[in-house]
Amino acid sequence: MTDTESLRKRALTTLITARERTTLLTSCVEDPDLTAQHSPLMSPLVWDLAHIGNQEEQWLLRAVAGREAMRPEIDSLYDAFEHPRSERPTLPLLPPAEARQYAAEVRGRVLDLLESTAFHGSRLTEAGFAFGMIAQHEQQHDETMLITHQLRRGPQALTAPDPEPAPLFTGPSEVLVPGGPFTMGTSDEPWALDNERPAHRREVAPFFIDTTPVSNGAYQAFIADGGYDDERWWAPAGWAHIRQHSIHAPLFWHRDGKQWLRRRFGVTEVVPPEEPVLHVSWYEADAYARWAGRRLPTEAEWEKAARHDPVGDRSTRYPWGDADPEAEHANLGQRHLRPAPVGSYPEGESPLGVRQLIGDAWEWTASDFLPYPGFRAFPYKEYSEVFFGPEYKVLRGGSFAVDAVACRGTFRNWDYPIRRQIFSGFRTARSGAV
Known part of the structure; x- marks a missing residue:
């Protein structure tokens, strides 16, 4: 199989996986739950559903294929920057059946397009980037919809098996990460988003980091x-x-x-x-760390703990290496509806022995969300650039609600330090080599 064929197959698989999850999240409740706003912090589920289809149409059918808009009159309704979440229920949104039909029609045309698109010739099509971007976008909204399900009042609508029981973790409570430079970010991960780029050398002083996330x-x-x-x-x-x-x-x-x-x-x-503690704000994580006589790791420290392999002085894609995540590595993809016990997934630990850096719980870091040296917005500044600044704190690692396509050692998430509805936890660190 050629690289192009492999990338095309990956794009097809990730698009199908995302749509199967979207369908589950929007079919497990009745229409009134889809159109209701379960929290002013979140959109109605039906908004997310049509927004997913609209973004897919705009970037793949219009930007890549150059086709005319299917429903130009709805673009503004599903513009996340034009309408804050709190006012979306008041908009003339597509009803559930029409939203499903629209998203399905877009997807049918996209799958036809995927078969004929050359994965070269422009930055959008190079290595299938636009298809990967859209798969990640849908999975990010799937996580958002899962948060809405957690906020929703009423009987249980989703089920999933629990993670396998894990023996009580008896390893060291912290790991020393040696000082020195490492390569942070990426320039060659084909579907990495703009805020993960470019790769650059970063100097980090020696520090200790918790072997596992902070538990309940x-x-x-x-x-x-x-x-x-x-x-x-x-x-x-x-x-x-x-x-x-x-x-x-x-x-x-x-x-x-x-x-x-x-x-x-x-x-x-x-x-x-x-289990790792969930649904804590940055302020709560920071307060716990101070109480424990420690601190939150910086974003660079977190990434070095997750990616640095001292053998050969290289940065890997994931803590366990360069291979894509498998079930034995991490708790991802809504396979479970809860984190695994702390100390789980020994096959997913980093070369330095740090566990659960990917999956289970997003981890707050001490760092503000800022661009890397040489950052360039692509393909639109509203994905990252408009959020840079001290108002947002960086989270790393992903949670059980994150799909592997939207989670890697370089992936950056961010939110306000007061946010608690997200699947957020943390681990602590301390400075020094002794």
Whole structure:
């Protein structure tokens, strides 16, 4: 199989995988749940569905194939920058049946286009980039829709098997990452997005990083020690935020006597102490780290821990190497609806011995979302460039809700430091070589 044939097959597989997931997320509830807004932070599910089709039409059928617009009158309705999420329910959106039909018609034409497009000749078509970009876009909205399902009130609509039970992790609590330069970012990953580029050398001082993400059990110790009531641990803006909103625990947690319970996709259950903590803001992660006498890793530290292979001084695509993720490496793709216990996936650990850097929970870093040296927006500045600045903090690694096509060692996510509805957790670090 030639490289072009391999890339074409990958594009087809990832597009089909994304659409199967979109269909699951939009068919498991009745139409009233699709058109309702379950949180002002999120769009109605039916908006995401038609937006997915509209973006696919704009970039593949119009930009790549040069075809006329199928439904030009709906472009503005599904422009994420023209209409904030809070006002989308008031728009004349396509009803569910029409949104499904539109997305399906677009996809049928795209699959025909995929068979005939040459994977060269322009930056959009080189190595099938535009098809990979659209597959990633759909999977990112699938994760957003899964967040909406978590926020949705009502009976359980989604099911999935739990991760395999893992033996209690008894390895070292932290790993030393040696100081020195490493290659951060990428210039040769064909479907990498603009904010991951270009590859560049970055100097990092020696530091220690947690071997595994912070667990629910460890986070409960912070709560029990009065962490939410002690201003010493909080950034000023974070302290003001938790006071104003009466935040005393991760989102979806509540106390029942002596135990903590959580709501997870319509089911109330005891908070499992062995899982990575989820649904914490950057401010909460930062406060925990301070309470523990540590700090959040910088984005460069996180990436070095995840990608640096000291043998040959090279950066790998993933912690385990260059091979695409398999089930034994990481918890990805909504295969499960929860993180695996901390210490899981030994076959996915980095050369330095750090585990679960990919999948399970997005991990907050200490860093603001900023461009790399030599950054160039492509194919549109609204994907990354308009978000650069101190208002957003970087998250790394992906969660159980992220598909492998939208997750790699260089992939960068970002959000406001107050955000908690996302599948966010963290691990801590400390400086020094001893």
